[in-house]
Amino acid sequence: MALKVLSALDTAKTQYYHFKAIIVAGMGLFTDAYDLFCISPIMRLIGRIYYKDHKYEVAVALLGTAIGQIVFGYLGDRVGRRRVYGISLTLMVLSSLGCGFSICTSRGCVLGSLGFFRFLLGLGIGGDYPLSATIMSEFANKATRGAFIAAVFSMQGFGILASSVVTMAICGALDGVSKARPEDETPIAADIAWRVLLMLGAVPAAATFYWRMMMPETARYTALVEHNVLRAAMDMEKVLDVSLRQIEEEHPLPPATPPPTYPLLSGEFFHRHGRDLLSCASTWFLLDVVFYSSNLFQSHIYSHFIPDKSHVNAFKDAFDIAKLQAVVAACSTIPGYWATVYFIDRVGRVKIQIMGFLFMAAGFFAMGAPYYNHWDRHTDYGFMVLYGLTFFFANFGPNTTTFIVPAELFPARFRTTCNGLSGASGKLGALVGSVGFLWASHRKKENDFPKAIGMTASLMILGGICIVGAAITYLFTTETTARSLEENEKDDGFERDPLEAVALQEP
Template identity: 65%
Template sequence: MALKVLYALDTARTQWYHFKAIIIAGMGLFSDAYDLFCLPPILRLLGRIYYQKSHLPTDNFDNNDNNFVIHRHVDSTLLGVAFLGTAIGQLVFGRLGDRIGRRRMYGLSLMVMILSALGCGFSICTSPSCVLVSLGFFRFLLGVGIGGDYPLSATIMSEFANKRTRGSFIAAVFSMQGFGILASSIVTMVVCGIFHGASHPKPKEKTPIEADLAWRLILMLGAIPAAMTYYWRMMMPETARYTALVELNVQQAAKDMEKVLDVSLSQIAEDESLTLPQDPSSYPLFSKQFLRLHGRDLFGCSASWFLVDIVFYSSNLFQSQVYGKYLGKKYKSNVYEDAINVALFQAILAICSTIPGYWLTVYFIDRIGRRKIQMMGFLVMALVYFAIGIPYTSYWQDNINGGFMVLYGLTFLFANFGPNTTTFIVPAELFPARFRSTCHGISGAAGKVGAIIGAVGFGSASHGQTEDHKAVKILLVILGGVCLLGLAVTYFFTPETKGRSLEENEE
């Protein structure tokens, strides 16, 4: 049955409310990226404050020092607990979004993010291990809130958008991550610059006690963008598709859409005598009928997201090695300059490759299609990893130059102009309304399992007590192979969703 309100959503011209929804939904992804990507420079501060004690490492610093090894384990652990929380949040909030409603859970996930970001800054104890356990706990809760935002933001945007520009709208929501990465870098540089100007530490002096306040402030500032959009999230109506197709209240769906779209109620209201049949997808989740109709799609979405996150987060961890070798400032500057240099390097990558990748997807996704962009991204990433990995020990390990940086930047460009963005979009378009948020959460949780493998596995292997160039080479080649596997999964299991309504994609 073609409902008038759903037809109006699919054919509506682009209006101010669409852009407002992008900003409101995207601010959660902005906060997500800020909270996750402010961690690398903060780990520099934590390493200097809690593991180098009274003196800073010098050029002759022994990598076999136990403090250095503990720092690397802390690095992987703090990333891992955040990703574990994200996976749990995606599963829990995704399911609740289908059972209770998108709007009701939307504000709750954002509130968890706000309180957890503030909690990270209040990780106050008397010993380094106690501080980091407390920080890890709040990072886990922060991950739960971030995870909840993924399926809700994607589903809400897909259900508000028209079918002609739906891909661009969802991609624009996801692209806010790029600006979150850039914002985290800028805030880190500004905060560390202020503290540096106030204390003027020298490279071989004891780390200033004020540095312990700097990292807390950086983390707590991440609560501001989330808090700014909390009111507007609570003012958003429930999506018409959820109200009409899950709650079976077509009249209320029409009233809600009249408030936000430039359309009169008489155009979209159904006859009062209309009685909707029970939802045709009355089978339960993971039943035989669900698996027969949607199991292939769910596997394709989950496997693609799992594979791309292995690669994407491994690349982010490899960034510390690139930073040290290319800029030559690893362990040479004082505590604030060290964090500023890492943040600056992240900002340059964001401006030159990450943000352009997101917006290339925004422009092309409704022209080229999701499937082609995802396949292209996996293919180019595979070729770049092979170009870096195969000659790594014979050429790149001692010659990280401008050519290497271009190749390294291409991995981020084509991750975002490719599977990192499309895996966020496709699950929000394929499944029935009463399973849409749940299936997006399952796909995203599979991705975060891949992120844990990339963060913990690659981090442990490539940052051991001594740097093993051969191991790094093998890992880079493996990442290229993972990209080829992602290409195969996309080719065989990912359908094209461009240009069709959500109900047509469901069928």
């Protein structure tokens, strides 16, 4: 009966519940993006209130995300996807509210309180990554699985756009009632604005809490991990357009080989899945080093397209940052996500990931090589176009596929754990890109170590990282398109060539 349940999942026609699952799971990614990307204009507001012209970066949410991916990924395999899903969502809601409810008004206290709640928020966000990807992969049919998981991830683009629009709305409204103040003064209302912005991040997550709790456990987890095939069939009957009779076997046969019992991260695990885990973790790490180094571009774009912040008040400053983010999200980020949704099951994961890395590399080289001879001296839109294209191919490429592939490659009892380990590797790359790499590239004193490596060298290095990512993808990443999750597991007691596995499944 278990085989028939899994077969029914793989061949189920696309129906209402699939789209409902995309919205429910995707709203977590929407909230993730809102909370992570609203921080740039918020930091402008906080900087104006407490730090004047001092520039600083906040990476504590990324650290929390990395830890959350590992912890909640592990729990997702031990406790169940559905239960842990609710815990991560609750943590996101409460920590978003906590960020805004800080009663601190002194410089050190504000950053300490905000850092604490941003860390908790990162834990919840981290948990949402492996659970959302895995839940969608285990509900989807194999023909459109990639598009469904990509659609869940694409909600990030709308979250980025929403954070920008909400920031512009709040800053525009408050600036409108503060026009009597001098232009270079920071309005008192700015201290309220950043708190409201952070608290609003709880709204989309809270709005889907009921529907997330009403989702049944995935049939694959129930059948393959809990070994309760009847419950899996009954849960499928509730949400999908299949009847119990369609998935019931009169004389179920015992499995040809006993279920494997090797533990996580054992020698047997690495023999079967070590290459896949290395590929997923390393490509996600390299992608996030590049993706989170975007401040390298933003510093150039801000200096050319946004007025000097010393001549505008805090609301204008944050408004301009949010407007730029909205333009990039609408013209580059969201189209990139949906290009992946359309092509992922037609072209394949590996080809899209390689293509994305290579086009990103081309964009970095085009920005880096002539930077000091051209881009640094001219205020034009060429750099902005290259910046947008680079982010388009990041999302129509490895930023989406690195989220999809780990949810398809590993056995059900290790799936969220391995997805979490891969994602945590990515967040370590994000810390390298957003903190370490930027710090090294902006050193100014000659006796500083390391010395400034400059914009040209920085962009060329990022291009080189993309080339390495493409090479690792080509050499080590397994294609999962049009294959059932069980075909990818390599858990049937012996190794099998992927093409042979597919052929054996054909009638």
